[in-house]
Amino acid sequence: MAGRAAVLPAVRLLLAVLWAGSLWALGYVAAPTVFGMLGTGQAGDVVGALLARQAWIAIVCAVLLLGLARFAPDLDAKRRRSLVIVIAAMLACALAVYLGLQPAMAHLRELAGPAGVRASPYWTQFAVMHGVSQLLHLVESALGVVLVLKSR
Template sequence: MRTVTEALYRIFVVVWVGGLLAIGYLAAPVLFASLNDRTLAGEVAGKLFALIGWVGLAAGSYLSLFLIGRWRAAVFKRAVFWLVLLMLGMTAAQLFGIQPLMAQLKLDALPREVMESVLRDRFATWHGVASILYLVESLLGLWLVVWTERGLR
Protein backbone atom coordinates (compact mmCIF):
# COMPACT_ATOMS: atom_id res chain seq x y z
CA MET A 1 0.00 0.00 0.00
CA ARG A 2 2.92 2.29 0.66
CA THR A 3 3.86 2.41 -3.01
CA VAL A 4 0.35 3.56 -3.97
CA THR A 5 0.43 6.46 -1.50
CA GLU A 6 3.92 7.39 -2.66
CA ALA A 7 2.83 7.26 -6.30
CA LEU A 8 -0.14 9.49 -5.48
CA TYR A 9 2.23 11.90 -3.70
CA ARG A 10 4.34 12.21 -6.86
CA ILE A 11 1.27 12.45 -9.11
CA PHE A 12 -0.24 15.25 -7.03
CA VAL A 13 3.03 17.20 -7.11
CA VAL A 14 3.18 16.84 -10.91
CA VAL A 15 -0.48 17.71 -11.49
CA TRP A 16 -0.43 20.73 -9.16
CA VAL A 17 2.86 22.28 -10.27
CA GLY A 18 2.42 21.28 -13.91
CA GLY A 19 -1.05 22.80 -13.90
CA LEU A 20 0.23 26.03 -12.37
CA LEU A 21 2.88 26.35 -15.04
CA ALA A 22 0.69 25.25 -17.96
CA ILE A 23 -2.19 27.56 -17.12
CA GLY A 24 -0.26 30.58 -15.91
CA TYR A 25 2.55 30.63 -18.41
CA LEU A 26 1.15 28.85 -21.47
CA ALA A 27 -2.66 28.90 -21.64
CA ALA A 28 -3.34 32.40 -20.28
CA PRO A 29 -0.78 34.19 -22.47
CA VAL A 30 -2.02 32.29 -25.53
CA LEU A 31 -5.60 33.30 -24.74
CA PHE A 32 -4.69 36.99 -24.58
CA ALA A 33 -2.51 36.77 -27.69
CA SER A 34 -5.10 34.85 -29.72
CA LEU A 35 -8.42 36.42 -28.81
CA ASN A 36 -9.32 39.93 -29.89
CA ASP A 37 -11.80 40.19 -27.03
CA ARG A 38 -9.67 40.77 -23.92
CA THR A 39 -12.72 40.45 -21.69
CA LEU A 40 -13.44 36.97 -23.02
CA ALA A 41 -9.76 36.03 -22.68
CA GLY A 42 -9.84 37.26 -19.08
CA GLU A 43 -13.00 35.31 -18.29
CA VAL A 44 -11.60 32.07 -19.70
CA ALA A 45 -8.25 32.61 -17.96
CA GLY A 46 -10.08 33.33 -14.71
CA LYS A 47 -11.95 30.03 -14.98
CA LEU A 48 -8.68 28.21 -15.63
CA PHE A 49 -7.05 29.88 -12.61
CA ALA A 50 -10.04 28.91 -10.45
CA LEU A 51 -9.80 25.33 -11.72
CA ILE A 52 -6.10 25.04 -10.87
CA GLY A 53 -6.92 26.61 -7.50
CA TRP A 54 -9.28 23.73 -6.71
CA VAL A 55 -6.71 21.25 -8.00
CA GLY A 56 -4.15 22.92 -5.73
CA LEU A 57 -6.43 22.63 -2.71
CA ALA A 58 -6.93 18.93 -3.35
CA ALA A 59 -3.26 18.27 -4.10
CA GLY A 60 -1.99 20.35 -1.21
CA SER A 61 -4.38 18.66 1.19
CA TYR A 62 -3.27 15.20 0.07
CA LEU A 63 0.41 16.13 0.21
CA SER A 64 -0.02 17.57 3.72
CA LEU A 65 -1.84 14.49 4.97
CA PHE A 66 0.70 12.20 3.31
CA LEU A 67 3.61 14.02 4.95
CA ILE A 68 1.89 14.01 8.35
CA GLY A 69 1.21 10.30 7.99
CA ARG A 70 4.77 9.62 6.92
CA TRP A 71 6.60 11.74 9.49
CA ARG A 72 4.08 12.12 12.37
CA ALA A 73 5.27 14.77 14.87
CA ALA A 74 8.63 15.08 13.09
CA VAL A 75 6.80 16.58 10.09
CA PHE A 76 7.12 20.03 11.69
CA LYS A 77 10.89 19.78 11.30
CA ARG A 78 10.64 18.99 7.57
CA ALA A 79 11.03 21.92 5.19
CA VAL A 80 9.06 20.14 2.46
CA PHE A 81 5.99 20.14 4.76
CA TRP A 82 6.23 23.90 5.31
CA LEU A 83 6.71 24.42 1.58
CA VAL A 84 3.49 22.50 0.86
CA LEU A 85 1.62 24.44 3.56
CA LEU A 86 2.87 27.75 2.18
CA MET A 87 1.74 26.84 -1.32
CA LEU A 88 -1.59 25.62 0.03
CA GLY A 89 -2.07 28.91 1.87
CA MET A 90 -1.28 30.89 -1.27
CA THR A 91 -3.75 28.80 -3.24
CA ALA A 92 -6.47 29.42 -0.63
CA ALA A 93 -5.70 33.16 -0.58
CA GLN A 94 -6.08 33.31 -4.35
CA LEU A 95 -9.19 31.16 -4.54
CA PHE A 96 -11.12 32.51 -1.55
CA GLY A 97 -9.71 36.03 -1.25
CA ILE A 98 -8.32 37.64 -4.36
CA GLN A 99 -10.43 35.97 -7.07
CA PRO A 100 -13.78 36.77 -5.38
CA LEU A 101 -12.61 40.34 -4.74
CA MET A 102 -11.73 40.79 -8.41
CA ALA A 103 -15.05 39.25 -9.46
CA GLN A 104 -16.87 41.69 -7.20
CA LEU A 105 -14.98 44.61 -8.70
CA LYS A 106 -16.09 43.44 -12.15
CA LEU A 107 -19.71 43.30 -10.97
CA ASP A 108 -19.47 46.72 -9.33
CA ALA A 109 -18.22 48.19 -12.61
CA LEU A 110 -21.27 47.03 -14.58
CA PRO A 111 -22.60 48.01 -17.08
CA ARG A 112 -19.07 49.00 -18.07
CA GLU A 113 -16.07 46.72 -18.30
CA VAL A 114 -13.96 47.01 -15.17
CA MET A 115 -10.97 48.35 -17.11
CA GLU A 116 -13.17 51.15 -18.48
CA SER A 117 -14.55 52.14 -15.09
CA VAL A 118 -13.45 54.12 -12.06
CA LEU A 119 -12.54 50.77 -10.46
CA ARG A 120 -9.78 50.21 -13.00
CA ASP A 121 -6.93 51.12 -10.63
CA ARG A 122 -8.20 48.90 -7.82
CA PHE A 123 -8.69 46.01 -10.22
CA ALA A 124 -5.22 46.51 -11.71
CA THR A 125 -3.68 46.58 -8.22
CA TRP A 126 -5.37 43.34 -7.20
CA HIS A 127 -4.49 41.78 -10.53
CA GLY A 128 -0.86 42.69 -9.85
CA VAL A 129 -1.03 41.20 -6.36
CA ALA A 130 -2.55 38.02 -7.80
CA SER A 131 0.14 37.83 -10.48
CA ILE A 132 2.98 38.20 -7.97
CA LEU A 133 1.42 35.63 -5.64
CA TYR A 134 0.98 33.24 -8.57
CA LEU A 135 4.60 33.72 -9.63
CA VAL A 136 5.85 33.05 -6.09
CA GLU A 137 3.62 29.97 -5.82
CA SER A 138 4.92 28.73 -9.18
CA LEU A 139 8.54 29.17 -8.10
CA LEU A 140 7.80 27.41 -4.81
CA GLY A 141 6.17 24.67 -6.89
CA LEU A 142 9.36 24.20 -8.86
CA TRP A 143 11.21 23.98 -5.56
CA LEU A 144 8.69 21.35 -4.44
CA VAL A 145 9.38 19.32 -7.58
CA VAL A 146 13.10 19.39 -6.79
CA TRP A 147 12.37 18.41 -3.17
CA THR A 148 9.79 15.72 -3.96
CA GLU A 149 12.04 12.93 -2.76
CA ARG A 150 12.56 14.70 0.58
CA GLY A 151 8.95 13.98 1.40
CA LEU A 152 9.51 10.30 0.73
CA ARG A 153 12.82 9.65 2.54
Protein backbone atom coordinates in the same frame (compact mmCIF):
# COMPACT_ATOMS: atom_id res chain seq x y z
CA MET B 1 4.16 -3.37 3.77
CA ALA B 2 7.38 -2.83 1.79
CA GLY B 3 5.42 -2.48 -1.47
CA ARG B 4 3.20 0.20 0.02
CA ALA B 5 6.22 2.06 1.38
CA ALA B 6 7.68 2.17 -2.14
CA VAL B 7 4.45 3.42 -3.70
CA LEU B 8 3.89 6.34 -1.31
CA PRO B 9 6.89 8.42 -2.49
CA ALA B 10 5.81 7.86 -6.10
CA VAL B 11 2.27 9.02 -5.33
CA ARG B 12 3.66 12.02 -3.45
CA LEU B 13 5.80 12.95 -6.45
CA LEU B 14 2.89 12.46 -8.86
CA LEU B 15 0.67 14.80 -6.82
CA ALA B 16 3.45 17.40 -6.58
CA VAL B 17 3.97 17.29 -10.35
CA LEU B 18 0.22 17.52 -10.97
CA TRP B 19 -0.09 20.60 -8.76
CA ALA B 20 3.04 22.35 -10.01
CA GLY B 21 2.37 21.38 -13.62
CA SER B 22 -1.15 22.76 -13.49
CA LEU B 23 0.23 26.06 -12.22
CA TRP B 24 2.87 26.23 -14.94
CA ALA B 25 0.51 25.19 -17.74
CA LEU B 26 -2.19 27.65 -16.74
CA GLY B 27 -0.05 30.61 -15.81
CA TYR B 28 2.58 30.46 -18.51
CA VAL B 29 0.83 28.75 -21.43
CA ALA B 30 -2.98 28.83 -21.24
CA ALA B 31 -3.61 32.31 -19.78
CA PRO B 32 -1.28 34.18 -22.15
CA THR B 33 -2.72 32.25 -25.09
CA VAL B 34 -6.31 33.03 -24.12
CA PHE B 35 -5.52 36.73 -23.62
CA GLY B 36 -3.75 36.76 -26.98
CA MET B 37 -6.74 35.29 -28.80
CA LEU B 38 -9.78 36.81 -27.09
CA GLY B 39 -10.84 40.25 -25.98
CA THR B 40 -9.89 41.23 -22.45
CA GLY B 41 -13.37 40.69 -21.00
CA GLN B 42 -13.87 37.25 -22.51
CA ALA B 43 -10.31 36.22 -21.74
CA GLY B 44 -10.74 37.32 -18.13
CA ASP B 45 -13.85 35.16 -17.83
CA VAL B 46 -12.13 32.10 -19.33
CA VAL B 47 -8.95 32.46 -17.29
CA GLY B 48 -11.00 33.15 -14.15
CA ALA B 49 -12.84 29.86 -14.66
CA LEU B 50 -9.55 28.03 -15.26
CA LEU B 51 -8.06 29.59 -12.13
CA ALA B 52 -11.03 28.39 -10.09
CA ARG B 53 -10.48 24.84 -11.32
CA GLN B 54 -6.77 25.13 -10.66
CA ALA B 55 -7.51 26.27 -7.09
CA TRP B 56 -9.46 23.06 -6.52
CA ILE B 57 -6.52 21.07 -7.88
CA ALA B 58 -4.33 22.91 -5.36
CA ILE B 59 -6.70 22.20 -2.46
CA VAL B 60 -7.04 18.50 -3.27
CA CYS B 61 -3.31 18.04 -3.89
CA ALA B 62 -2.43 19.91 -0.68
CA VAL B 63 -4.75 17.80 1.46
CA LEU B 64 -3.49 14.56 -0.07
CA LEU B 65 0.16 15.63 0.12
CA LEU B 66 -0.19 16.67 3.76
CA GLY B 67 -1.67 13.26 4.55
CA LEU B 68 1.07 11.46 2.66
CA ALA B 69 3.77 13.55 4.34
CA ARG B 70 2.37 12.83 7.78
CA PHE B 71 2.57 9.07 7.32
CA ALA B 72 5.59 8.85 5.01
CA PRO B 73 8.07 6.30 6.35
CA ASP B 74 10.81 7.61 4.02
CA LEU B 75 10.80 11.18 5.42
CA ASP B 76 12.82 12.17 8.46
CA ALA B 77 11.40 14.89 10.72
CA LYS B 78 13.38 17.74 9.11
CA ARG B 79 12.44 16.80 5.55
CA ARG B 80 8.80 16.24 6.57
CA ARG B 81 8.66 19.66 8.22
CA SER B 82 10.15 21.43 5.18
CA LEU B 83 7.76 19.61 2.85
CA VAL B 84 4.78 20.60 4.99
CA ILE B 85 5.95 24.23 5.04
CA VAL B 86 6.18 24.31 1.24
CA ILE B 87 2.73 22.70 0.87
CA ALA B 88 1.21 25.15 3.37
CA ALA B 89 2.81 28.16 1.66
CA MET B 90 1.57 27.04 -1.75
CA LEU B 91 -1.91 26.40 -0.38
CA ALA B 92 -1.94 29.84 1.29
CA CYS B 93 -1.11 31.46 -2.07
CA ALA B 94 -3.86 29.50 -3.83
CA LEU B 95 -6.48 30.30 -1.18
CA ALA B 96 -5.56 34.00 -1.07
CA VAL B 97 -6.15 34.23 -4.81
CA TYR B 98 -9.20 31.95 -4.97
CA LEU B 99 -11.06 33.15 -1.88
CA GLY B 100 -9.85 36.74 -1.69
CA LEU B 101 -8.58 38.30 -4.88
CA GLN B 102 -10.64 36.52 -7.55
CA PRO B 103 -14.03 37.33 -5.98
CA ALA B 104 -12.98 40.93 -5.32
CA MET B 105 -11.74 41.35 -8.90
CA ALA B 106 -14.94 39.79 -10.29
CA HIS B 107 -16.96 42.24 -8.18
CA LEU B 108 -15.01 45.19 -9.58
CA ARG B 109 -15.56 43.92 -13.12
CA GLU B 110 -19.26 43.66 -12.39
CA LEU B 111 -19.38 47.18 -10.94
CA ALA B 112 -17.56 48.52 -14.00
CA GLY B 113 -20.37 47.39 -16.27
CA PRO B 114 -20.29 46.80 -20.02
CA ALA B 115 -17.63 49.45 -20.69
CA GLY B 116 -15.12 47.26 -18.88
CA VAL B 117 -12.97 47.74 -15.85
CA ARG B 118 -10.26 49.67 -17.76
CA ALA B 119 -12.75 52.45 -18.48
CA SER B 120 -14.04 52.58 -14.91
CA PRO B 121 -12.94 54.33 -11.74
CA TYR B 122 -12.13 50.85 -10.38
CA TRP B 123 -9.23 50.29 -12.78
CA THR B 124 -6.45 51.18 -10.34
CA GLN B 125 -7.85 48.97 -7.60
CA PHE B 126 -8.36 46.14 -10.09
CA ALA B 127 -4.83 46.52 -11.49
CA VAL B 128 -3.32 46.35 -8.00
CA MET B 129 -5.31 43.22 -7.16
CA HIS B 130 -4.36 41.67 -10.50
CA GLY B 131 -0.69 42.42 -9.83
CA VAL B 132 -0.86 40.84 -6.38
CA SER B 133 -2.64 37.84 -7.89
CA GLN B 134 0.11 37.45 -10.48
CA LEU B 135 2.79 37.76 -7.81
CA LEU B 136 1.12 35.06 -5.69
CA HIS B 137 0.87 32.82 -8.76
CA LEU B 138 4.57 33.36 -9.42
CA VAL B 139 5.45 32.53 -5.80
CA GLU B 140 3.21 29.46 -5.82
CA SER B 141 4.65 28.21 -9.11
CA ALA B 142 8.24 28.78 -7.91
CA LEU B 143 7.43 26.91 -4.72
CA GLY B 144 6.09 24.19 -7.02
CA VAL B 145 9.66 23.58 -8.16
CA VAL B 146 10.70 23.15 -4.52
CA LEU B 147 7.72 20.89 -3.88
CA VAL B 148 8.61 18.60 -6.78
CA LEU B 149 12.24 18.40 -5.68
CA LYS B 150 11.34 17.76 -2.03
CA SER B 151 8.68 15.19 -2.92
CA ARG B 152 11.15 12.85 -4.59
